[in-house]
Amino acid sequence: MKRLTIFMAVMALVVALMAGSVSAKQNGKNRVTYNFKGVVQEVAVDGSYVVVDVTGGNKRARDHLGPQSFAVTPDTRIEVDEQRVNPSALTAGDRVKVQSRADKDATEFDARKISAEHDED
16 A cells, blocks of 8 residues: 555656656747847837837748837847947947847747947948
8 A cells, every 4th residue: 555655656746747847848849039130219228128120030020020129138148349238338220130039929028139230430
């Protein structure tokens, strides 16, 4: 009787672990990379978000043309002329590329990387 109880407990644990593993893998499969191209319209004073008028990008990004707000997190890499900078270095009118990784059907995005090049006259 004791062996049966231990066996059942071990089997329940194995099933729970397998279910969690499958769920984690499934969530990873639903995430895709969005590559947006556009022009900065606004940068939050506190640097927490950037609004970009999206004019192009990869297929998934083109489904979101027009003004799009991107959350800027501590992990967001921001570059101007290939130099790492703070969000305050971005200004309205800058042409940018924004990379985000999100669910396939996402409507809100965290920026993984924002890159801009300033024209030198």
